[in-house]
Amino acid sequence: MNDKANTASDIRMKGSGYYSLATTGAKIVIDSAMPLIRGALDRMDIRDDGSVFAMADMGCADGGTSIDMVGQALRYVREKAPSRPLTMTYTDLPRNDFSQVFHNVHGLTDLPGYAPDIDNLYVFASGTSFHQRIFPDNALNFGFSATASHYISERPGPITNHVHMVGAEGAELAAYTEQGRADWERILGCRAAELVPGGGLVLLNFCRDEKGRYLGGTEGVNMFHTFDRLWREMAEDGAITMAEYEATVFPQYYRDIDECSAPLTDPNCPVHKAGLRLDHIETKVIDCPYRLDYEQHGDAAKFARDYIPTLRSWSESVFFAGLSEDRPLEERAELIDHYFDSYGTFVRENPTGQGMDYVHTYMVMHKE
Amino acid sequence: MNDKANTASDIRMKGSGYYSLATTGAKIVIDSAMPLIRGALDRMDIRDDGSVFAMADMGCADGGTSIDMVGQALRYVREKAPSRPLTMTYTDLPRNDFSQVFHNVHGLTDLPGYAPDIDNLYVFASGTSFHQRIFPDNALNFGFSATASHYISERPGPITNHVHMVGAEGAELAAYTEQGRADWERILGCRAAELVPGGGLVLLNFCRDEKGRYLGGTEGVNMFHTFDRLWREMAEDGAITMAEYEATVFPQYYRDIDECSAPLTDPNCPVHKAGLRLDHIETKVIDCPYRLDYEQHGDAAKFARDYIPTLRSWSESVFFAGLSEDRPLEERAELIDHYFDSYGTFVRENPTGQGMDYVHTYMVMHKE
Numbered sequence: 001m002n003d004k005a006n007t008a009s010d011i012r013m014k015g016s017g018y019y020s021l022a023t024t025g026a027k028i029v030i031d032s033a034m035p036l037i038r039g040a041l042d043r044m045d046i047r048d049d050g051s052v053f054a055m056a057d058m059g060c061a062d063g064g065t066s067i068d069m070v071g072q073a074l075r076y077v078r079e080k081a082p083s084r085p086l087t088m089t090y091t092d093l094p095r096n097d098f099s100q101v102f103h104n105v106h107g108l109t110d111l112p113g114y115a116p117d118i119d120n121l122y123v124f125a126s127g128t129s130f131h132q133r134i135f136p137d138n139a140l141n142f143g144f145s146a147t148a149s150h151y152i153s154e155r156p157g158p159i160t161n162h163v164h165m166v167g168a169e170g171a172e173l174a175a176y177t178e179q180g181r182a183d184w185e186r187i188l189g190c191r192a193a194e195l196v197p198g199g200g201l202v203l204l205n206f207c208r209d210e211k212g213r214y215l216g217g218t219e220g221v222n223m224f225h226t227f228d229r230l231w232r233e234m235a236e237d238g239a240i241t242m243a244e245y246e247a248t249v250f251p252q253y254y255r256d257i258d259e260c261s262a263p264l265t266d267p268n269c270p271v272h273k274a275g276l277r278l279d280h281i282e283t284k285v286i287d288c289p290y291r292l293d294y295e296q297h298g299d300a301a302k303f304a305r306d307y308i309p310t311l312r313s314w315s316e317s318v319f320f321a322g323l324s325e326d327r328p329l330e331e332r333a334e335l336i337d338h339y340f341d342s343y344g345t346f347v348r349e350n351p352t353g354q355g356m357d358y359v360h361t362y363m364v365m366h367k368e
Numbered sequence: 369m370n371d372k373a374n375t376a377s378d379i380r381m382k383g384s385g386y387y388s389l390a391t392t393g394a395k396i397v398i399d400s401a402m403p404l405i406r407g408a409l410d411r412m413d414i415r416d417d418g419s420v421f422a423m424a425d426m427g428c429a430d431g432g433t434s435i436d437m438v439g440q441a442l443r444y445v446r447e448k449a450p451s452r453p454l455t456m457t458y459t460d461l462p463r464n465d466f467s468q469v470f471h472n473v474h475g476l477t478d479l480p481g482y483a484p485d486i487d488n489l490y491v492f493a494s495g496t497s498f499h500q501r502i503f504p505d506n507a508l509n510f511g512f513s514a515t516a517s518h519y520i521s522e523r524p525g526p527i528t529n530h531v532h533m534v535g536a537e538g539a540e541l542a543a544y545t546e547q548g549r550a551d552w553e554r555i556l557g558c559r560a561a562e563l564v565p566g567g568g569l570v571l572l573n574f575c576r577d578e579k580g581r582y583l584g585g586t587e588g589v590n591m592f593h594t595f596d597r598l599w600r601e602m603a604e605d606g607a608i609t610m611a612e613y614e615a616t617v618f619p620q621y622y623r624d625i626d627e628c629s630a631p632l633t634d635p636n637c638p639v640h641k642a643g644l645r646l647d648h649i650e651t652k653v654i655d656c657p658y659r660l661d662y663e664q665h666g667d668a669a670k671f672a673r674d675y676i677p678t679l680r681s682w683s684e685s686v687f688f689a690g691l692s693e694d695r696p697l698e699e700r701a702e703l704i705d706h707y708f709d710s711y712g713t714f715v716r717e718n719p720t721g722q723g724m725d726y727v728h729t730y731m732v733m734h735k736e
Binding site: 052085087089094095096097098099101102103106108120122123124125126127128133134135136137139 | 476492
């Protein structure tokens with residue numbers, strides 16, 4: 001385990017030019033996996049036999065935060081196997097902006113697109129969810145995914161006392177635990193079928209670590225508890241109904257380290273039977289870039305102004321979906337504005353300890 | 369040769385529900401290639417050997433007009449080879465809306481998306497131009513492309529007396545002829561390398577046919593001559609400069625049937641040397657759906673209202689690019705509005721014989 005691997009100066013260095021604070025954290029998460037990725041590629045004993053070497057980034061978004069890592073990994077394979085055609089496939093949901101992925105990778109943006117510089121490389125995209133089969137049997141040499149597999153394929157029920165499973169209890173928590181288990185087994189089962197024998201997989205997932213920490217729930221002010229408290233206050237104030245509060249749940253499950261490992265270590269699990277083996281697992285905490293930035297500039301209003309839009313970008317659809325469709329669209333939009341305004345006020349008035357530290361498992365696997 | 373293969377009632381039947389007049393013509397062009405496609409697949413002697421069968425639609429746009437054909441072709445292969453995983457790759461320029469492609473193919477729109485209904489099928493996209501290599505060597509079993517290869521990779525110079533090579537003369541025409549030749553040889557050379565031995569290719573291209581006809585230049589009012597005349601009038605009126613008129617050229621070359629065939633029949637051509645062989649070539653004219661619609665309703669104003677936006681959608685960027693960047697953006701936009709307004713007025717006042725009939729070569733090839 002390697003807590004707090006990166007410092008503010010790392011962020012500034014790596015983030016300069018290309019990356020905003022909104023993407024710097026996710027990029028550091030990925031870049032800090034580079035030694036593990038190189039190790040996984042070394043272990044694969046890549047022969048220079050002229051066959052296609054296929055790599056994938058699953059749940060890629062615009063491909064920006066992984067672009068340095070992917071370029072490095074492909075060049076590393078190219079060194080080992082000059083004769084092998086390389087394919088790189090970016091996968092995400094159909095609604096993803098794949099045009100932006102191609103622009104980034106082919107060097108048509110400010111990002112360091114690697115495709116023009118690597119010979120005999122072919123880049124593809126897939127709009128198929130990683131909960132399903134993306135590739136044919138035995139067609140993938142090296143798979144990667146970061147900060148994606150916590151999305152479960154469906155909500156198994158309500159969480160009446162909180163907006164996220166990190167605050168759920170009893171039977172409600174158990175339903176999310178089971179959904180998280182079943183989805184993880186299915187995700188890994190799909191990848192096990194897709195990997196060639198000897199192929200490798202590096203997966204970085206939001207998790208609950210050995211100290212019980214998770215995204216935005218490390219030290220200081222807990223992000224998901226704040227999400228929950230402010231939303232519940234809107235219900236208690238009558239701005240939204242209690243039914244709407246209860247209907248609002250993030251479709252996510254943060255697995256702990258045992259849950260992440262189980263399908264790979266239990267000989268009775270279909271994933272293990274399919275030959276997928278765990279080579280390495282560790283957890284890492286990456287500091288929230290907004291908090292680090294605030295600790296430099298000390299301006300609470302600026303902190304709130306910078307931080308809230310990012311929080312909002314990945315969470316507002318969840319709160320929006322919780323609101324009754326009987327409300328006019330405009331009214332729902334106003335309620336969401338009000339909600340994030342209240343989060344902004346809370347950060348402005350209580351800036352210390354706010355933030356969204358990333359807590360991930362870093363897992364390396366191979367197929368026997 | 370099979371002129372005027374489709375009638376107004378065909379269009380109405382095939383277009384009902386899913387397709388607008390803007391896409392009906394392009395869809396009929398593709399659907400009428402289905403017998404050739406089935407023949408090409410028959411000739412390939414597809415064995416049920418469990419290996420991946422890879423198909424591609426190159427220059428796919430949103431994949432809508434080819435969706436019935438691709439679904440039929442993949443099902444035809446599936447019948448012949450139940451054990452083979454199928455991959456279907458859609459290719460276009462990076463700016464293409466690949467998200468829309470995935471929505472269409474995966475059945476998330478009103479179009480008849482085939483992916484959910486075909487077992488062991490994997491859909492991909494590529495943002496690589498067909499002027500370049502899209503796939504590794506020997507990785508493509510069956511390639512398709514419609515109404516795309518007339519785009520040349522660069523303008524080889526000005527055409528001072530017209531906006532399109534169909535009106536060019538002398539050395540200016542010769543430069544476009546040579547660019548068209550070189551690009552076609554490169555396109556076919558790329559596909560020859562990508563195809564597996566025994567693989568097939570069906571390409572439908574805008575052309576100049578045996579009677580000298582081409583897109584919008586069949587009978588009646590010539591579309592490209594109208595484009596040219598109205599743009600030149602704006603130069604003569606002083607609305608644009610003569611330099612702007614001369615700088616405006618469609619980056620296209622319409623090959624004749626001999627030019628289409630040459631790389632495949634000349635034993636000295638690298639394409640022929642790479643093993644690509646011509647099995648079949650014919651030309652077809654598909655009636656302009658807007659003209660057919662007008663012949664039914666007889667309302668010239670409606671004809672102009674329906675037809676001009678489609679003309680504009682694929683041509684306005686060419687006229688816009690011809691205008692001097694010294695003009696404010698807004699002024700350029702107003703000039704383009706004015707230009708298409710004048711085309712609309714011309715159609716309204718002279719509706720008879722207006723339209724954009726499609727003239728294509730239908731080519732079937734295989735790699736030895």
